[in-house]
Amino acid sequence: MDAAERRLARVAAHLVPSFPVTHGTTPPIGPTPTAASSSSSSSSSPAGDSYRRVHGDVSSEPPEWRAATDESGKPFVDIIYEKAVGEGIAKITINRPDRRNAFRPLTVKELMRAFNDARDDSSIGVIILTGKGTKAFCSGGDQALRDSDGYVDFDSFGRLNVLDLQVQIRRLPKPVIAMVAGYAVGGGHVLHMVCDMTIAAGNAIFGQTGPKNPPFFVSLSHPPPLLQSVSQVGSFDAGYGSSIMSRLVGPKRAREMWFLSRFYTADEADKMGLVNTVVPLAELERETVKWCRQILRNSPMAIRVLKSALNAADDGYAGLQELGGNATLIFYGTEEAKEGKNAYMERRRPDFSKFPRKP
Numbered sequence: 001m002d003a004a005e006r007r008l009a010r011v012a013a014h015l016v017p018s019f020p021v022t023h024g025t026t027p028p029i030g031p032t033p034t035a036a037s038s039s040s041s042s043s044s045s046p047a048g049d050s051y052r053r054v055h056g057d058v059s060s061e062p063p064e065w066r067a068a069t070d071e072s073g074k075p076f077v078d079i080i081y082e083k084a085v086g087e088g089i090a091k092i093t094i095n096r097p098d099r100r101n102a103f104r105p106l107t108v109k110e111l112m113r114a115f116n117d118a119r120d121d122s123s124i125g126v127i128i129l130t131g132k133g134t135k136a137f138c139s140g141g142d143q144a145l146r147d148s149d150g151y152v153d154f155d156s157f158g159r160l161n162v163l164d165l166q167v168q169i170r171r172l173p174k175p176v177i178a179m180v181a182g183y184a185v186g187g188g189h190v191l192h193m194v195c196d197m198t199i200a201a202g203n204a205i206f207g208q209t210g211p212k213n214p215p216f217f218v219s220l221s222h223p224p225p226l227l228q229s230v231s232q233v234g235s236f237d238a239g240y241g242s243s244i245m246s247r248l249v250g251p252k253r254a255r256e257m258w259f260l261s262r263f264y265t266a267d268e269a270d271k272m273g274l275v276n277t278v279v280p281l282a283e284l285e286r287e288t289v290k291w292c293r294q295i296l297r298n299s300p301m302a303i304r305v306l307k308s309a310l311n312a313a314d315d316g317y318a319g320l321q322e323l324g325g326n327a328t329l330i331f332y333g334t335e336e337a338k339e340g341k342n343a344y345m346e347r348r349r350p351d352f353s354k355f356p357r358k359p
C-alpha cells in the first residue's frame, strides 16, 4: 500500500465504524468478538497504522483475578475486592445478589475501604465497579434498613454514607469504570453515573425509582402486599444524582428520568449518552477489561489531570482544588520547585533566575 492509499484508509476508518455493532450505537473497542476470534483483539486504531504497529493489539485474554484486601487486613463481607495479577486493574464487586446488590451502610463502608486501597496502590491505574451476578449492578439503598435518619445496620443510627462514596469516586485520581449487567436503579443508578465511564451489558436496565410512589402511599406504614411489590420508595438524590445526570443526558431528559421514574434499556441509555457502549452480556467483562487495558497504555498523569479537568467546572471550588492539586503535584517534580525546597533546607536564597519565564 503506498502512502496515499494508507492515508485514504486511515481517513475512511475515522468516518465509518470499522466493526459491526451488535448492540447500541457505539462500537466496542476492536471487532465484536465471534466464536472464532474471541481471543484475538485490536485497538481502536485502523489496521496497519503506525500506532498499531508499535503498540500491537489490546489483549482480550481474561485476567487472573486475585483476592485483595486493604491495609487493615479485615475480610470483606458485602463486597469482593480483587486485583488482576500483573496488570493495573482493580475490581470491586457489590456482593449482595439476593438483594439485587442493594447497599447497606456496611456495604458502603467496605466499598470506601477498597476504593481507598486502590487509590493508594500505585500499581493500580483503573478500577472496575460492578455487581455480583447478572441480574443487577446495584438496586440502591437497602430499603429494609431505611429509617427516618438514613440506613441503619449495625449502629443504632442512620447513615447516608453513599454520598461520601460518590464524592470519593468523583475525586479519585484514577478512572473508575462501571460494569453494568441487569438493574442499575435508584442509588445504584447514581453510582454508575458518578463513575467515569459505563460499559453496559445488553440486559442492563437504568432508572431512578425514588419519586415513584403515589402520594397516598407514603402515609401507609404497612402497604398491602400487592402494592408492596410495586417499586415505590419515596426518595430522591438532589446532589450528584441530579446534577451529574443533567450534565450527562441534558436537563430535559434528566427531568424525564426523575419526574416519570421510568426504566430504560441499555440501548436507550446508550442513545441518551448515559453509557459508553453496550455489549452482549457474555462479553461484558472481556470488553470492560479491554477498555481498562487501553487506558493503562496511556499516560497516568495525563489521565489524572484530565479527570480533574473534566470535573473542574461542575465541581466548583472542590473541582478547582483537585485540578490545582495536580498542578502542584507536577510542579514538585520540576527543578524549579526543587530549587525552592533546597534553598530553604540549605538556609540560602533560592536562585530562580536560571528558570525561563516561558511565553
Ligand SMILES: CC(C)(COP(=O)(O)OP(=O)(O)OC[C@H]1O[C@@H](n2cnc3c(N)ncnc32)[C@H](O)[C@@H]1OP(=O)(O)O)[C@@H](O)C(=O)NCCC(=O)NCCSC(=O)CCC(=O)c1ccccc1C(=O)O
Pocket (backbone or CB within 6 Å): 098, 099, 100, 102, 135, 136, 139, 140, 141, 142, 143, 144, 160, 162, 163, 183, 185, 186, 187, 188, 209, 210, 231, 232, 233, 235, 236, 237, 238, 241
Ligand atoms: C431492582 C428491581 C427492579 C429488580 O426487580 P426483580 O428482578 O423483579 O427482583 P425483586 O424480586 O424485586 O428483588 C429480589 C429481592 O431483592 C430485594 N431488593 C431489591 N432491591 C432492593 C432494595 N433496594 N432494598 C432492599 N431489598 C431489595 C427484593 O425485596 C427481593 O427480596 P425478596 O426477599 O426475595 O422478596 C426491584 O427489586 C426494585 O425495584 N428494587 C427497588 C429499587 C429501589 O427503589 N431502590 C431504592 C432507591 S432509593 C435509593 O437508592 C437511595 C440511595 C441513597 O442512599 C440516597 C442518596 C442520596 C440522597 C438520598 C438517598 C436516600 O436514601 O434517600
